[in-house]
Amino acid sequence: MSFLIYDDVAERVERLDIPFNLYGYDSFGVSKQYLKYFYSMLTFFYRHYLTVTVEGIENVPDQGRCMVVGNHSGGIALDGGMVVNSMLLEREQPRLVHGMADKFLNSIPFTSVWLNRVGQLTGLPEHALQLLEADRVLMVFPEGARGTAKLYKEQFSLVRFGTGFVRLALQTRSPIVPFAFIGGGDAIPTIRNFKALGHLLGVPYVPITPYILPLPRPAVHCHIVYDKPMIFEGTGSEEDDIIEGYVEQVKSKIADLIERGRKTRDTTVAIRMGRKIETDEEGRA
Amino acid sequence: MKILITGMSGQLGRKVAEFMHHQGHQVIGVDRRPWPDPPRGVEMYNVDIRKRPAEDVFRTRRPDAVIHMATVTHFTTAADERFRINLWGTKAVFDYCHQYGVKQVLFVGRHTCYGAAPDTPLYQNEDEPPAGIATFPALADLVSADLYAASAIWRYPDIKTAVLRLCYTLGPSMRGTLSNYLHGPRVPTVLGFDPLFQFMHEQDAVFAIGLALLSQLRGVFNVAGPEPLPLSVLIRATGRTNVPLPEPLFPFAMGRFGFPKLPLGAEEHIKYPIVVDDRVFRKATGYEEAYSADQTTQAFRYS
Numbered sequence: 001m002s003f004l005i006y007d008d009v010a011e012r013v014e015r016l017d018i019p020f021n022l023y024g025y026d027s028f029g030v031s032k033q034y035l036k037y038f039y040s041m042l043t044f045f046y047r048h049y050l051t052v053t054v055e056g057i058e059n060v061p062d063q064g065r066c067m068v069v070g071n072h073s074g075g076i077a078l079d080g081g082m083v084v085n086s087m088l089l090e091r092e093q094p095r096l097v098h099g100m101a102d103k104f105l106n107s108i109p110f111t112s113v114w115l116n117r118v119g120q121l122t123g124l125p126e127h128a129l130q131l132l133e134a135d136r137v138l139m140v141f142p143e144g145a146r147g148t149a150k151l152y153k154e155q156f157s158l159v160r161f162g163t164g165f166v167r168l169a170l171q172t173r174s175p176i177v178p179f180a181f182i183g184g185g186d187a188i189p190t191i192r193n194f195k196a197l198g199h200l201l202g203v204p205y206v207p208i209t210p211y212i213l214p215l216p217r218p219a220v221h222c223h224i225v226y227d228k229p230m231i232f233e234g235t236g237s238e239e240d241d242i243i244e245g246y247v248e249q250v251k252s253k254i255a256d257l258i259e260r261g262r263k264t265r266d267t268t269v270a271i272r273m274g275r276k277i278e279t280d281e282e283g284r285a
Numbered sequence: 286m287k288i289l290i291t292g293m294s295g296q297l298g299r300k301v302a303e304f305m306h307h308q309g310h311q312v313i314g315v316d317r318r319p320w321p322d323p324p325r326g327v328e329m330y331n332v333d334i335r336k337r338p339a340e341d342v343f344r345t346r347r348p349d350a351v352i353h354m355a356t357v358t359h360f361t362t363a364a365d366e367r368f369r370i371n372l373w374g375t376k377a378v379f380d381y382c383h384q385y386g387v388k389q390v391l392f393v394g395r396h397t398c399y400g401a402a403p404d405t406p407l408y409q410n411e412d413e414p415p416a417g418i419a420t421f422p423a424l425a426d427l428v429s430a431d432l433y434a435a436s437a438i439w440r441y442p443d444i445k446t447a448v449l450r451l452c453y454t455l456g457p458s459m460r461g462t463l464s465n466y467l468h469g470p471r472v473p474t475v476l477g478f479d480p481l482f483q484f485m486h487e488q489d490a491v492f493a494i495g496l497a498l499l500s501q502l503r504g505v506f507n508v509a510g511p512e513p514l515p516l517s518v519l520i521r522a523t524g525r526t527n528v529p530l531p532e533p534l535f536p537f538a539m540g541r542f543g544f545p546k547l548p549l550g551a552e553e554h555i556k557y558p559i560v561v562d563d564r565v566f567r568k569a570t571g572y573e574e575a576y577s578a579d580q581t582t583q584a585f586r587y588s
Contacts, residue, residue, distance in 0.1 A: 022579055023522075027512050028407060029481045029558075106557070107403040109477020109532070116479075117515075126406035 005040045012094045013039060017063060028131070030096070034117035042085040045078075049218055050187055053268065054086045056179075056226035062093040065132045065174045066229070069140045069165060071254055072147025073155045074184030075207035075214040079222075083139055083181060084120075086224055098131050099139045100124075104202055125164065132172040140165045142247070145204045149193050155185020156258055158251060166246045171236030175229035178250055180257035182265050183222030188214050221272070223265040225257045287311045288498070289348035289387075291334050291378055292355030294318040296460035297393075300491045301352060302327055308495065313346050315339055316355065334374045343381040350389040350498055353378050356430060358395075359423045359548045360465040371426040372433060379437045382444055389445040391498050392434035396452045396483065396507060397462070398427055401557035407481065408562040411450075411505045421550035435505050447502035449494065452509040452561060455523075455581050456487035457588035464585065466545055472520045473544045473555075476529040479517045480558035485510025486576035486584060493572050500570045507561035511578040516555065522582035532556075 013035045024032040046052045060066055068087075073079060077099070084097040100123030101115045119136075121127045131138050141147055142161035150157065169176050190207040198205040207214040230253065232246050288305050292298045293314030306312045306327050313328045314320065323329045328346075332338040334355050355378075356371045375392070382390050399409045400417035415431060417424040437446045453463035463484055466472065485493075485508075493508045520527045530538055532552065540546035566572060576584070 021512055022577075023514060023518050025512075025514060025518070029513070029515055031515075103404045109475075111477075112403075112556075113477060113479045116481075121407070122404060124404060124406045126408070130406075130408055 005036045006043055009039045009043050009088070010036045012088050015094055016096050017093070018096055027134070028119065028121060029116050030119040031117040034114065035096070035119075038114070038118040039085060039088050042081050043089065045216070046082060046085045046089065050082070050183070050216060050220050050222050052082050052086065052222045052224065053265075054090050054224045054226070055264065057086060057090050057224075059226045059228050060087065060091070060095065060137065060177050061175070061229070062095075063135065065135045065137075065172060066177060067132070067138045067140055067165060067169055067174050068097065068177045068179055068226070069142060069250055069254070070179040070181055071158055071258060072141040072143045072184070073150050073181065074216075075148055075188040075190045075209070077141075077148060078187055078216055079181040079184040080139060080141065082222060083179065083224060087137065095137050097137045097139045100128060102145065102204070104204070107202075125168070128168055129172065132168065132174050138174075142250075149205060149207070150185065150190070151193075152185050152189035152191060156262065158255055158258075161247050161251050163240070163243050163247050166232065166243050166250070167236040170232055170234040170238070175231050176250060177226055177229050178253045178257060179224055179226045180254055180261045181222065181224050182258065182261040183220055187216040187220040187222065189217070190214070221265060221269050223261050223268070225261040225264070227253065227257055286350055287313065287346070287348045288350045288352060289313045289315065289342070289346065290352045290354060291315050291374070292353070293329065294320040295354060296458040297454065297487060297490060298354045299323075300458075300487065301354065301494050304491050304495050305498075313342065313348060315342055335369065335377045339377070340381055343385045343387075347385060348387055350391070351378060351382055351387050352391045352393065352494065352498060353434070354393045356394070356427060358427070358462050359551075360462060360545075364423065364426075367426045371430040375430040375433050379434070379441065383441050387444060389498065389501060390437065390447070391494065391502075392431070392446070392448045393494060394431040394434065394448055394450050395427060395462070396450045396509070396559055396561045397421075397424060397554065398431045398450065399559055399561065400424070401480070401553045401559045403557060405557055405559070407558060407560045409507075409560070410562040411507055411565060420553040421548075423548040423550060438503065445501055445503045447497055448505045449497055449566075450505065450507045450561065451490055451493070452483040452485055452507075454487040454490045455484045455585045457584050458487055459585065459588060461487070466547075467520065467523055467525055467585070468545060469543050470525060471528045471543060472525045473535065473538060474516060474520070474527055474529050475535055475552055475556045476531045478556040479515045480556060481513040481560050482516050482519050482558070483509050483513040483560050484519070484578075484581060485574060486581040489574045489576055492575065493566070493570075496570045496572050497566075502569060506566040506569065507563045508566050508572075509561055509563040510574040510576070510581065513558070513560050514578055519582060522579070522586070524586045
C-alpha cells in the first residue's frame with residue numbers, strides 16, 4: 001500500500017515533534033502510519049487537485065502550544081484539511097495540527113477511526129485543553145458549522161464567532177495565530193443547504209452545489225495567509241464583554257487577512273491564466 | 286495494621302492479600318468463594334458479606350482498615366444477584382465499618398463507570414459524573430456502588446474513605462473484565478471503530494491498592510497504568526485475531542461462534558474509549574507503574 005504514500009510526506013511525518021510509543025501511537029491515539037496515508041491524500045489535493053499557496057506560515061512557533069484561528073467556508077471542512085497539510089509541507093519544522101471534529105463524525109464507522117488516528121479529535125473543550133497542555137497546535141474555526149454553511153456568494157464574509165477559543169487561549173496562555181483561507185467557497189460552491197435531508201442522514205445539513213454533490217472542483221487556487229501571533233493577557237475567567245472585545249480583535253484581523261489574501265490570490269490566478277492587465281502609459285489599469 | 290479484605294478469594298483479592306501480608310500487615314479475608322490455601326497467617330472467613338457471620342468477623346476481629354473488593358461484573362453473575370452483591374454488599378460493609386470503628390476504607394471500583402459515548406472525552410478526571418449507565422444499563426449496580434461508596438466520605442467523616450476507579454487489569458491470572466473479553470482466540474470488535482483501551486498489569490493494580498491504603502487517601506481517584514493503546518493493537522499484541530463485525534450483526538454474534546457473551550450496551554465500550562486521567566492519584570501517592578504496555582500484553586499472552 002506504500003504506493004499511496006508520498007516519500008517526502010513520509011519523511012516529514014517522521015520529523016514531527018510527537019512522542020510516539022513503541023507501537024507508533026501517541027497518548028491521544030494518533031498513529032504515525034495513519035498520518036502518512038492521511039497527509040499523502042491531503043497532499044494530492046493540495047498540490048494537484050487544488051493548488052494551495054501560503055504566506056506567513058513562519059508565524060506559527062516551531063514548538064510549544066499554539067492556536068491557529070481562521071475563517072471557515074465551503075460546505076465541508078476542506079479548508080481545515082488544507083491548513084493541516086500546509087503546516088506539514090511548508091515549514092522547516094513540520095507540525096501536527098489538531099482540529100476539532102464535529103461530534104456526529106465520531107459515531108460514523110471508519111470516519112471515527114480515521115479522525116482519531118490522525119489527531120482530529122471530537123470537538124470537546126476537554127480535548128482542546130488537553131491538546132494545548134500537551135504543547136500541540138490546535139486549529140479552531142470559531143464560526144463552527146455556521147461557517148461551513150456559508151453560501152458561495154457569502155464565502156468571504158464572517159459569521160458570528162464563538163468566544164470559547166479566547167477563554168481557552170487565556171487559560172492555557174496560548175498564542176493565537178490568525179489565518180485566512182481563501183478559495184473554500186470557490187472549491188465547493190454551495191448554492192443551498194438542506195437541513196431536513198441532513199437531519200435524516202444524521203449530519204447538520206447537506207450542502208448542494210450546481211453539480212449537486214458537495215465535492216471540490218478541480219484546479220481551484222486556494223491561498224492561506226497566516227499573520228503574527230496575538231497574545232492576550234488574562235486568566236480566561238474574565239467577564240463576557242472583555243472576552244468579546246478580544247474575539248472582535250481576532251475577527252477583524254481575520255477579515256483584514258481575507259482582503260489581503262484575496263488580492264494575492266487574484267493576482268496569482270491572473271498570472272497563471274496568462275492574462276495581462278492592460279495599462280495606460282502611466283502604468284495604471 | 287489489621288486489614289480486612291472483602292472478596293479476597295478473587296484473583297486480585299488474593300494478590301492484594303499476599304502483598305499486604307508480605308508488607309507485614311495482619312490480613313483477614315471475607316468471601317463466599319473458598320480460598321483453600323491462603324498464605325500462613327492470613328485468616329480466611331468463608332462467609333457472605335451481607336449475612337450475620339460477616340458482621341461477627343467485624344465485631345470480633347476489629348479491623349483497622351477495610352479493602353472492599355467484593356464486586357462482580359456481568360461476565361460472572363446475573364443481574365439481580367449483581368445488585369445484591371455490589372450495591373447491598375457495599376452498604377453492608379460501610380455499615381459494619383461505621384459500627385465497629387474501622388478507621389479507613391478503600392473501595393476498589395472500575396473506570397468503566399464513566400461510560401463510553403461518541404462525545405466522551407479522553408482522559409476523564411474524577412470530576413466527571415459517572416455516566417456509564419446511560420449507554421450500558423448492565424453497569425447500574427457498579428455505578429451505584431461506586432457512588433454509594435463515595436457518599437460515605439461525607440456520611441462517615443470519621444472514616445477515611447477512598448474510592449479507586451481502576452482501569453482494566455491484564456496479566457498472567459487471565460481474570461478480570463478485559464481478560465474475559467480477550468479470552469478466546471478470536472475477539473469481536475465493531476467494524477469501523479477502534480477506541481483507545483486503558484489497561485494496567487495486575488501486579489501494578491495490587492501495588493496501587495496497597496499504596497492507596499498506606500497513603501491514607503480520602504476522596505475519589507482514577508488509577509491507570511501505561512499509555513492507552515487502540516483496541517486493535519491490544520488484540521494483536523495479545524496474540525488474538527481481531528474479528529470486526531458490522532454493528533447490526535454484533536448482538537447476534539455474542540455468545541456464539543466462540544465469542545464472549547456481552548450484555549446490551551457493551552458494544553459502546555468497544556466502539557468508544559474510556560480513558561481516565563490518573564494524575565491526581567500519582568501525585569497523592571507517588572505511584573508509578575512497573576510494567577509497560579508491552580510487558581503487560583505479553584504477560585497475558587504467554588500465561
